[in-house]
Amino acid sequence: MASTNIRPARRSEAGALTELALDSKGHWGYDEEFLAACRDELTMRAADIERRRTRVAEAGGRVLGFTTLDGIPPEGALGMMFVAPDTLGRGIGRLLFEHTMTEARRLGFVRLTIDADPHAEPFYLAMGAVRIGATPSGSIPGRELPLLEFSLTPH
Template identity: 55%
Template sequence: MAPNLPGQEGRYARSGSRTERQRPVPARRRSPRLRHNGRVRFLIRPARPDEATELTELALRSKGHWGYDTEFLARCRTELTLTPADVTARHVAVAERDGRVVGLVVLASTPPELELDMLFVDPPAIGTGAGRVLFDHAVAASRAAGARTLWIEADPGAEAFYRHVGAVLTGTCVSPSTGRTLPRLRYDL
């Protein structure tokens, strides 16, 4: 099993865009912790390699929430695909509610600057706080790994969420899969 960022290990917590695949930052294991947003409880735990296909489909459903057509989503598939090897080698954590995966987060790069490579919430769980729990997890794990900055290449539909949690727009970038201009945000840790 791949090393995980500190805080990524199975724990309960309360309530992107991929650039290049990079090696994870080693971490230590922790026991599960209960956290919630006052309404819903989520278990944050490392993803398992056998969940790669399920996580890919969740990411595509989440991307589709923003009204993209099937042709657009097909162009995004490669960028949003996680393989068992990715899950083993990268920092991939999931949010579970009632034993069902409702979201995922992937961190990439190495400190002092990390990339929020993916953060997706299954459409039925949008608005429950799962995205905030996953973002808070990414922030805690990044800090524990020694990072000072978390970079985010966001879907335009998710920009407001990232600004709400404190990220600052720094410019734009071009999506490698679609050629669209995306907001690039920075979250100082």
Template identity: 60%
Template sequence: MTELVLRSKAHWGYDADFIEACREELTLRPADLTPDRVFVAERSGNAVGIAALSRDLPPTGALNLLYVDPSAIGHGVGGRLFAHACAIARAAGFARLTIDADPHAEPFYLSRGAVRIGETPSGSIPGRMLPLLAVDLGDRAPAEP
């Protein structure tokens, strides 16, 4: 799953040094993959996307990650993962999710109802700031596309 995440990140044109600098932060460990908060999209038995919610307690949680394999970008996988994560969060009592977004992914989240609420420092690249977004789940989670 870590390699899927790194391939997805590299899709945006980041060079090998940048991806290597992000490797530690983006490495998924067994403890990160709890079945009640991690969702994997598959196509023909192969993982093509992953999303994960934080282990926070309601009412505010975080979408910790959402990555789609480059072969599946543009085919609705990310939208379905996002909608599913929001629905699960809403059912668990969350009213809001925050998202530390890659700048290239910000338009994706904005198109699904998220709003920019600030910036947050990158966990991998000193001095780099990332868009901090939030999506209010309200009475229903964002719909699948």
């Protein structure tokens, strides 16, 4: 695989990022009805790209994943983090996560929360996040998601 770099997302990529998010979510075996219910919450809009500090991991001209860093320092959220299903296990998620945490520290964030998909919780815990509770799903009534916290200490 070509060298992977992290760069700011482009407004013109909003639609492709939405599809990447849905493909990534679908990797975990969720059915079409579930994914349809999540579509609005997983939709990236051109107007959101800069405001949400969206970054993409790219290799060979292909976007392999993306993150958003939401909020105003000192507290915010890792709003979205998705990796293309065919690249899972290749370090793309770790690269994106570490880049986003470095950027968050640089901007003055000291704490980020993560509303994690249950399938992604082990990854975030391995990255140093701690489960602090549960939060209602923004898409599925009655469903709860792991609520995680990542403390950003200066490096």
